Amino acid sequence: MSRFESIALIGTGRVANQLGHALLEQGETISGVYGRNSKEAEKLADKLDSRVIENLSEVIQADLILLTVSDDSITDVSRLLNSKNRGLVAHTSGAVPLSAIEGVKRKAVFYPLQSFSLDKQVIWENVPFCLEAENDADLNGLGDLAELLSQRIHVLSSEQRKSLHLAAVFANNFANLMFELSEDLLAKAEIDRSILHPLILETANKVLMQSAAVSQTGPAARGDKKTIEAHRALLGEGNSYREIYDRLTNEIYNRTHEQKL
Amino acid sequence: MSRFESIALIGTGRVANQLGHALLEQGETISGVYGRNSKEAEKLADKLDSRVIENLSEVIQADLILLTVSDDSITDVSRLLNSKNRGLVAHTSGAVPLSAIEGVKRKAVFYPLQSFSLDKQVIWENVPFCLEAENDADLNGLGDLAELLSQRIHVLSSEQRKSLHLAAVFANNFANLMFELSEDLLAKAEIDRSILHPLILETANKVLMQSAAVSQTGPAARGDKKTIEAHRALLGEGNSYREIYDRLTNEIYNRTHEQKL
Numbered sequence: 001m002s003r004f005e006s007i008a009l010i011g012t013g014r015v016a017n018q019l020g021h022a023l024l025e026q027g028e029t030i031s032g033v034y035g036r037n038s039k040e041a042e043k044l045a046d047k048l049d050s051r052v053i054e055n056l057s058e059v060i061q062a063d064l065i066l067l068t069v070s071d072d073s074i075t076d077v078s079r080l081l082n083s084k085n086r087g088l089v090a091h092t093s094g095a096v097p098l099s100a101i102e103g104v105k106r107k108a109v110f111y112p113l114q115s116f117s118l119d120k121q122v123i124w125e126n127v128p129f130c131l132e133a134e135n136d137a138d139l140n141g142l143g144d145l146a147e148l149l150s151q152r153i154h155v156l157s158s159e160q161r162k163s164l165h166l167a168a169v170f171a172n173n174f175a176n177l178m179f180e181l182s183e184d185l186l187a188k189a190e191i192d193r194s195i196l197h198p199l200i201l202e203t204a205n206k207v208l209m210q211s212a213a214v215s216q217t218g219p220a221a222r223g224d225k226k227t228i229e230a231h232r233a234l235l236g237e238g239n240s241y242r243e244i245y246d247r248l249t250n251e252i253y254n255r256t257h258e259q260k261l
Numbered sequence: 262m263s264r265f266e267s268i269a270l271i272g273t274g275r276v277a278n279q280l281g282h283a284l285l286e287q288g289e290t291i292s293g294v295y296g297r298n299s300k301e302a303e304k305l306a307d308k309l310d311s312r313v314i315e316n317l318s319e320v321i322q323a324d325l326i327l328l329t330v331s332d333d334s335i336t337d338v339s340r341l342l343n344s345k346n347r348g349l350v351a352h353t354s355g356a357v358p359l360s361a362i363e364g365v366k367r368k369a370v371f372y373p374l375q376s377f378s379l380d381k382q383v384i385w386e387n388v389p390f391c392l393e394a395e396n397d398a399d400l401n402g403l404g405d406l407a408e409l410l411s412q413r414i415h416v417l418s419s420e421q422r423k424s425l426h427l428a429a430v431f432a433n434n435f436a437n438l439m440f441e442l443s444e445d446l447l448a449k450a451e452i453d454r455s456i457l458h459p460l461i462l463e464t465a466n467k468v469l470m471q472s473a474a475v476s477q478t479g480p481a482a483r484g485d486k487k488t489i490e491a492h493r494a495l496l497g498e499g500n501s502y503r504e505i506y507d508r509l510t511n512e513i514y515n516r517t518h519e520q521k522l
Contacts (some may be wrong), residue, residue: 100391156452164447165441171440171457172463174505176467176468181473200465201465207458217433220430231426253443
């Protein structure tokens with residue numbers, strides 16, 4: 001059990017659902033759930049052995065108040081909280097600074113870095129937790145709580161977390177776009193997309209072993225202009241695939257070339 | 262054992278090494294090894310319980326002659342082979358058509374789709390084999406051989422294999438570049454790159470379950486312009502990170518928007 005005898009959840013979305021269940025399983029007490037949609041709040045409160053918080057302005061009986069609301073709502077929701085709340089108020093967002101929480105006694109960030117689905121079970125022990133607080137006592141409290149779920153605890157400033165969030169867009173959304181473009185090319189050639197799955201897994205597994213710069217292979221890294229020209233001819237001109245191919249091939253070529261100088 | 266009573270390897274690089282060992286382990290006979298560098302050829306022949314082929318123009322005693330040479334050399338090397346060779350001549354390249362093999366009786370393609378390292382052990386059962394031949398007998402023979410190593414056997418035309426090779430550049434080299442850019446951003450913010458490893462694995466695992474288009478998340482897919490503007494401001498102007506961020510954000514935004522129409 002953590003130092004927080006009771007935890008309140010503000011929000012009923014994916015993070016509230018997944019985090020609420022995981023904390024309950026670890027013996028934590030979810031003392032209240034608030035949602036704009038009262039039906040959703042009741043449903044989640046039921047599941048979490050908790051009660052519904054009817055109004056954000058009531059005094060919330062909790063040592064920790066987790067704001068699992070959308071990034072844009074964090075400031076507004078924090079302003080609506082009763083100033084008599086005794087609990088530490090922490091948001092769970094990667095992109096939003098600590099200072100976005102306003103009008104509360106103590107604020108913090110409790111950010112689990114993962115893309116959450118409503119249906120898919122989260123493997124919590126693999127989820128990095130990024131923590132920020134205004135004092136060591138609160139930081140340690142959040143650290144204890146995060147350690148119930150994961151061994152990957154990071155203390156990051158708001159500035160660092162902002163960079164991390166941007167880096168995650170490259171590593172997750174943009175890498176996924178590359179997989180999407182490759183699936184399109186396979187579909188056009190009437191090849192089942194599963195053919196690339198082993199290579200995709202290998203690509204991901206390799207960066208766990210060594211830096212991506214070291215792992216890079218392929219025609220651009222080799223400077224194999226003949227293959228690059230064949231690829232460009234196959235893609236044709238004036239389409240997204242070709243534009244992205246040219247831009248990224250250039251980038252890899254320049255990087256590999258610079259390294260060799 | 263396959264239908265090929267003996268197999269010769271032309272080339273002493275990564276594919277020759279890895280494939281040679283794997284086939285030997287499955288009880289196949291490697292009857293000869295040729296390399297431009299005779300020391301390398303001797304070394305590999307020793308390891309594979311084989312003998313060195315001194316000259317490409319000698320008659321090679323093998324039912325299958327695997328050309329594991331660089332893409333650019335396939336045509337030249339095939340022309341140097343003795344026309345009295347009885348064996349099926351197959352290259353192992355993804356980017357090169359069947360027709361690049363010249364001056365031999367029977368030609369084929371035996372392409373294992375994976376990025377090979379000299380040091381890292383290949384998990385063969387996960388490697389898709391892409392086969393092409395001029396007749397069913399040769400195709401079946403290569404299919405039996407590939408099945409010794411893997412259950413992922415695909416029969417692809419030269420045109421399809423060319424598209425596959427291009428798709429693999431997106432899924433492997435370009436996705437890896439995204440990981441590289443994210444590592445740079447983390448390094449700049451003094452955050453250990455391992456923090457993104459769970460997310461990278463999750464990203465790869467997700468596309469095994471469902472198409473990448475369905476998996477897409479993040480600010481561009483959500484149309485979250487505020488976060489996108491914050492990212493752009495953080496990246497600054499006139500650098501590769503920003504240019505690639507803008508291009509790929511646009512692409513995801515357009516794709517998600519089109520889907521919703």
